[in-house]
Amino acid sequence: MKLNIALLAGDGIGPEVIEQAVKVSDAIAAKFGHEITWTPAITGACAIDEVGEPYPDSTHEICMAADAILFGAIGHPKYDNDPKAPVRPEQGLLKMRKKLGLFANVRPTFTFPSLIDNSPLKRERIEGTDLIILRELTGGIYFGERGRKDNGNTAFDTCTYTRDEIIRLAKLGFEMAMTRSKKLCCVDKANVLESSRLWRETVQDMEKDYPEVTVSYEFVDAVAMRLVQWPSSYDVLITENLFGDILTDEASVISGSMGLMPSASIGLHTSLFEPIHGSYPQAAGKDIANPLATVLSAAMMFEDAFGLKEEAELIRSVVNQSLAEGVVTEDLSGDKKAYRTSEVGDWLANKIK
Numbered sequence: 349m350k351l352n353i354a355l356l357a358g359d360g361i362g363p364e365v366i367e368q369a370v371k372v373s374d375a376i377a378a379k380f381g382h383e384i385t386w387t388p389a390i391t392g393a394c395a396i397d398e399v400g401e402p403y404p405d406s407t408h409e410i411c412m413a414a415d416a417i418l419f420g421a422i423g424h425p426k427y428d429n430d431p432k433a434p435v436r437p438e439q440g441l442l443k444m445r446k447k448l449g450l451f452a453n454v455r456p457t458f459t460f461p462s463l464i465d466n467s468p469l470k471r472e473r474i475e476g477t478d479l480i481i482l483r484e485l486t487g488g489i490y491f492g493e494r495g496r497k498d499n500g501n502t503a504f505d506t507c508t509y510t511r512d513e514i515i516r517l518a519k520l521g522f523e524m525a526m527t528r529s530k531k532l533c534c535v536d537k538a539n540v541l542e543s544s545r546l547w548r549e550t551v552q553d554m555e556k557d558y559p560e561v562t563v564s565y566e567f568v569d570a571v572a573m574r575l576v577q578w579p580s581s582y583d584v585l586i587t588e589n590l591f592g593d594i595l596t597d598e599a600s601v602i603s604g605s606m607g608l609m610p611s612a613s614i615g616l617h618t619s620l621f622e623p624i625h626g627s628y629p630q631a632a633g634k635d636i637a638n639p640l641a642t643v644l645s646a647a648m649m650f651e652d653a654f655g656l657k658e659e660a661e662l663i664r665s666v667v668n669q670s671l672a673e674g675v676v677t678e679d680l681s682g683d684k685k686a687y688r689t690s691e692v693g694d695w696l697a698n699k700i701k
């Protein structure tokens with residue numbers, strides 16, 4: 349199969365973790381007889397430095413022409429403490445999501461048998477956890493009207509959702525629940541917010557189309573709590589953009605390290621695959637960051653964008669072997685030897701060959 353993949357390494361540790369995912373993907377392609385064409389494109393702070401714009405049109409064209417996008421991370425500390433910066437790397441990510449119509453962000457949380465004791469939560473609380481948070485990605489408060497009034501002394505951001513935006517996200521949630529344990533949780537704040545009441549009403553109306561799915565409706569504050577108390581009780585959760593942003597960071601550390609969870613963003617055009625962790629600027633260029641979330645994002649890409657399940661399974665299996673054999677970066681090595689980012693990538697690629 350010919351796979352035409354846009355490669356957006358981005359900022360911080362993005363380039364080095366992406367490099368490992370490329371090694372692993374190339375090894376998979378060689379083994380299974382696929383031909384991958386990687387087309388690199390700039391995004392984030394490095395694109396601002398180069399062309400003054402975090403998601404340039406040239407990058408968008410490459411993304412639109414590709415079959416899938418593999419993305420690293422964006423962000424740079426020089427913008428974080430400068431609220432007045434006229435253009436920010438994160439705007440590139442939002443623009444990319446909007447222009448590519450990536451309305452759904454699929455963020456799984458699962459555990460690795462050999463890492464159970466790395467979790468901040470107790471073993472008995474997390475064993476068996478395998479959940480997916482489906483986050484709405486192109487609406488809500490991230491994209492609503494915002495501004496200042498009162499000579500800059502009052503600020504506002506607005507959260508707006510249309511019924512259609514909720515339906516298309518919820519539909520994916522119901523369909524995903526049908527392929528799993530048929531449990532769906534709609535996360536909202538319907539006791540306070542009107543937009544949440546529209547979410548709840550819309551999902552309730554859809555229930556009749558999926559009679560086999562059991563739907564629960566829970567407030568986001570309660571979900572934040574239950575996620576650390578009893579994560580294995582969840583299966584598929586659907587939620588709006590901001591709640592999803594917060595809950596997926598919370599859920600991602602259950603596995604034992606921030607550097608482990610992959611994600612997919614899907615929608616109207618090319619799908620995008622990226623690690624959940626950010627750009628981790630403190631580690632950039634040091635060859636110490638954990639590449640596994642990006643490698644597992646590549647596995648998701650093989651399976652979801654190309655239907656190549658066996659290839660995806662092989663990647664997951666060598667990742668599990670590396671964890672079991674302690675071929676891990678410093679976030680997971682404890683008092684044992686820490687491998688470098690590039691060494692983990694080489695080890696995985698060699699196992700595949």
Ligand code: IPM
Nearest residue numbers: 422423438439441442593626
């Ligand atoms: C994420 C990130 C982004 C978000 C930032 C970088 C804009 O935190 O992908 O979760 O808030 O969506």
Ligand code: MN
Nearest residue numbers: 593594596597
């Ligand atoms: Mn986030």
